[in-house]
Each structure stands twice: as structure tokens, then as C-alpha cells.
Amino acid sequence: MLSQIPVNLAKVSKKDLDKEILRLGMIAELDAVNLYEQLASMTSNSKIKAILLDIAREEKTHVGEFQAMLLKLDKEQEKELAEGKKEVDEILG
Numbered sequence: 001m002l003s004q005i006p007v008n009l010a011k012v013s014k015k016d017l018d019k020e021i022l023r024l025g026m027i028a029e030l031d032a033v034n035l036y037e038q039l040a041s042m043t044s045n046s047k048i049k050a051i052l053l054d055i056a057r058e059e060k061t062h063v064g065e066f067q068a069m070l071l072k073l074d075k076e077q078e079k080e081l082a083e084g085k086k087e088v089d090e091i092l093g
Contacts, residue, residue: 005024006024006027007020007024009021009024018073019070019073019074019077022066022067022069022070022073023066023070025062025066026063026066026067026070029059029060029062029063029066030059030063032055032056032059033056033059033060033063036052036053036055036056036059037052037053037056039052040052040053040056
């Protein structure tokens with residue numbers, strides 16, 4: 001994503017806007033996690049690596065915050081998330 005919003009929020013219905021905002025927040029945080037972890041894997045400086053990985057962990061917490069709020073607003077998302085977990089558990093045994 002890197003600073004580009006993949007959805008035209010002006011075209012999102014008012015009843016869905018908050019859910020889309022939360023999803024965009026999740027996308028941005030996941031993008032940041034990927035960036036920081038990739039940068040950490042590229043550096044040979046252990047101090048920089050430690051800082052990048054710490055920041056990546058913080059971004060993962062932010063993903064969780066957005067997800068928790070989204071699940072309060074979107075019961076279908078909550079149901080499908082549980083269904084996805086169930087399917088993985090069945091596949092993996």
C-alpha cells in the first residue's frame with residue numbers, strides 16, 4: 001500500500017464507512033509490518049535490526065486493535081474469521 005488508499009472512500013456507503021476505515025488501518029499496519037521486517041532482514045547492524053523488529057511488533061498490536069474494533073462493528077466478519085480458523089484447524093488436524 002505505502003500511502004495509497006486502495007478504495008475510493010467517497011464511494012463507500014455511510015453505513016460501511018467506519019468498517020472500511022478500520023480495514024484500511026489494518027492494511028496500512030500490515031504494510032508497515034512487512035516493510036520493517038524486510039528492512040530488519042537486510043541490515044547487518046544488530047541495533048537497527050532490534051529497533052525495526054520492535055517497531056514491527058508494535059504495528060502487529062495496532063492490527064489487533066483495528067481488528068478488535070472491526071469485529072465489534074461487523075458481525076459477518078467475526079463469523080467468517082471464526083469459520084476460517086475452524087477450516088485451518090480441520091486441515092491441520
